[in-house]
Amino acid sequence: MRFPAITKARVALLMSTLALVAVPLALSVPAEARPAPASGLRNGGFEEAVATSPVPGWQVAATGANVSLVADARSGRNALKVSFTADGTATVSQVLSRQKASAYDVQVWTRSNGLDGGSVALGGTEWRRTGIPTGAGWTPVTVRGVPTAGGQIEVRFELTGSAGQEVLFDDTALTTGKVVDDFLAGGDLTQLNYIESLGGVFRDETGAVRDPVELMAENGVTLARLRLYNDTGPENHRIGYPDSYLEDGFQDPEDILNLARRARDAGMEIQLTFHYSDYWSNGEIQDIPLEWRYVNDLPYDQAVAELERLVHEYTSDFLDRMVAQGTPPAYVALGNETAGGLLLPYGGSWQEGGSLDVMADFLTAGANAVHETLPDAKVILHLDAAGDQGKYEWWFGEIEKRNVPYDVIGSSYYPFWTQKDVATVAPFFTWAHERFGKPIMIMETGFNWHPVTHDGVEGQLHDNYRYGEDPISQRDFMRELIAAVKALPAGTVLGDIYWDPIFLGVPGAGWQVGAPNPISNTTLFDFDGVALPVFQAYRENAGSLR
Template identity: 40%
Template sequence: MFIPFEARSLSDWNIYSSSSQETASILFDGQTSVEYLNIEKKSAYRFVVSQTIKQLEPGYYTLTAIIKNGGGQPKCYIYADAASGEMRLTSLPVSSEWLEVIVRGIEVREGECTIGLYAEANGGNWCSIHSFELVRSDRPYELLKGGDISELPRIEENGGIYRDRHEPKDGLEILKAYGHNIVRIRLYNDPGNPDFWPSNQLDERGYQNEERTLALAKRAKEQGFQIQFSFHYSDYWTNGLAQHKPHAWEGLAFDELKEALYQYTRDFMERLVKQGTAPEYVSLGNEIQGGMCYPDGSVDNWPQLAELLKAGCRAVKEISEQSKIVIHLDGATEDEKYEQFFGSCERYGVPYDIIGPSYYPFWTQASVQQLVDFCNKLVHRFDKDILLMETGYNWNAATGNGIRGQLENNGPEPYESTPEGQRDFLYSLMNGIKQVEQGRCLGVLYWDPVMIYVPGVGWQKDAPNVVDNTTLFDFDGNALPAMLAYKYNN
């Protein structure tokens, strides 16, 4: 069902606030409310502009709008409220060109839906909304929004303090308050063991080992988070270049290695389920575009890699059938890489539920729009949902140690390496996720949002922290403006 707005109520919403004017200007033929936030200076305004659509059939709807936005507002989002549950929001990305913005998963039960714009604007801020369309979609949608919290206990135990508006608080409570609804937790087999390399490159207190990981999963679940759980199948962090087998698996024949991976996965899943923390999503390995457990499970030997993935999948599903299997690769937008890898999964009968790309504008040198196009191609080719497993964006050009961090720059995205630039990138990314056809992109997990600057704490022994300038907290642990992208998108 397509609901166009009648001509008389299709006025453009041109919102402009000026500190030199007695009133803000709004052109709209609907319900409008404007008030000063700073009464004395008359320099900040709250706008609520809305219209109610009636006689709608029950079901799920998608709202799209064509917008321009000069940016700079503390808050600026379109919304849909059908009085049947959570109000649906999408923050307006900054754009000087007309851009489509989308709100998904609007559930109408009583035949009415109010759509509108909410903005808290400073003098000189502006945005324009050219048109709206409300379309029956019959598909529920939940935006997953969160990040990897594996470093949280280490930061806390080494003196790091998280703050919201300068008030110290539990880091997880802050994330929850800003709308995070999922956490990623990674597991290493035996990290920090001084007798084995590369395990001995990590802290001897065994952060991200089995016991600490179980405790963190329980803590997150008690806060109401969904869990994306990542088996690294290593004593050390893994990616395309580093896929070291756990020291306990070295020297095993391939059939023994496959059995060890299966049994390890099954045993730990049993422990997660037993304590009430069955993960909603499980990734087998981390950025495995080159394979896992080198050299046995390298992509140079796809039949063996397929057997390892099948063993891991079988172990997960035997214990927690509802947990969805994610296969995680780097390099979002690299079409050929994904065609080769997931085409091989098809060829060798590897079962999985979700494709999990990593997307960093710096590493991929790709824009959000290129990401949307890439995701649409994946959906058409493989008919799988997508979950962005990693993303990151500099909010400062240098780390707390004054060196260049993991990201040299922010790639082709136009937003600067500032707190506001990081926020505006996430506004754009959240909208881009919702643009993917049929809502098949489920959401995004931010990389190491909590690994804030703490003197002496780095990514491994005697190495600096190279991500504390991409976190969602500043060097003093204060929540950054980027948190608003989580709060005002759902």
């Protein structure tokens, strides 16, 4: 999230069959992370071939597609190939009975020239899915943590395609694992009421007008990020910039409570972010809220102590309001992209007048408030620049020294801002998880689906690094990213939150009052508010009841 820094200088559905994108072989699950194979899966390597069955051990149902074993394998002699000759569907499945009561994982290697939709599914007490990526190389596709149902577990490949599309499968392995939460596919809904107030209308892929929260939930978005400012409006402007402020009445406590109810009613979990500010906060800007600035008249030690008290009190009070209306957040982030600290200058991590000790005290006050009010909620500390190992080693190392009680590492990943592709950033998440012993939540991901905004000008993201700038590239990037992080060792990445899915280019909408909208070309809806093909990537990863 970089709204106040948009100049170039600063750059220096459900069961419909499902799909994803290529992850290099280097992203496969390390050998030490693989449990022992479970017994019973027949012909997982597709080496067994008999004339009486196209794929021995597997059930096949297909229309408009040929299903066969071919000598184009990742290992051994054969691989399973599904080739579409027309618009159609194909399902290849195997049910295993009399399995011991356990959670199971499945991993299969795939190679595809691109499908309309495709998933690897694992069914026990529930169905979980991971989309099949597109790419010239063999890619691991992994589904984790599905318990057996009555001793049964089912492995299934769910495919849709059109003429010329094909996919290969090889080296399918069903293993005993552990019960883990399903992957969280999220979106930031903070500015939704603002956009709708200005006339923003959202439509599904057929053009029908829909409630966007319900539409996103139906298409596999399971987590709503809501970012809270203490107050907004002209009086609460950025310090030193009286013309820089957020629209009054939006993104403030009452607005966020309303959005939380909408998210809950759609069945989403909630990730709440406290900005502890009245204005955009990120690695460079962390203004103290207007109502708290009386601390500047106190002696330094008293000011720090008072801010610590305010953080704890404000956090507890708002969480109490969330609980009271039945919308307790599952995840709570203390600040937004806080590499530079928070509540500057006192809590600055490197600036003059700042102190890492004070920053840690502020974060500890917030974390204690979360854990006291919502013992099951997870506290997130969030930085920008996914892939910057030096930054994370420094900042989280300092947090570690000061024993700040947090639960999850939050990380922003944009191909443009990081100049890194998925293959480069995925191992970074493994490193961070192993180094600090915390899971990762990708707090922000953004991608251009068009080279320019609705105004015909270059937006905040000047490119997508090595990826294209079109709707299909956006879909395939999300397929690639989700597949890659799901293939990492269990518990490494909890989920990914898209930013900003709903910030349409409607008249009057800007990143601050009077400013343009520089991200209308990075949403999950097109310039007319119609759902983009990227929703296919979310559907492909959606779980369901069995």
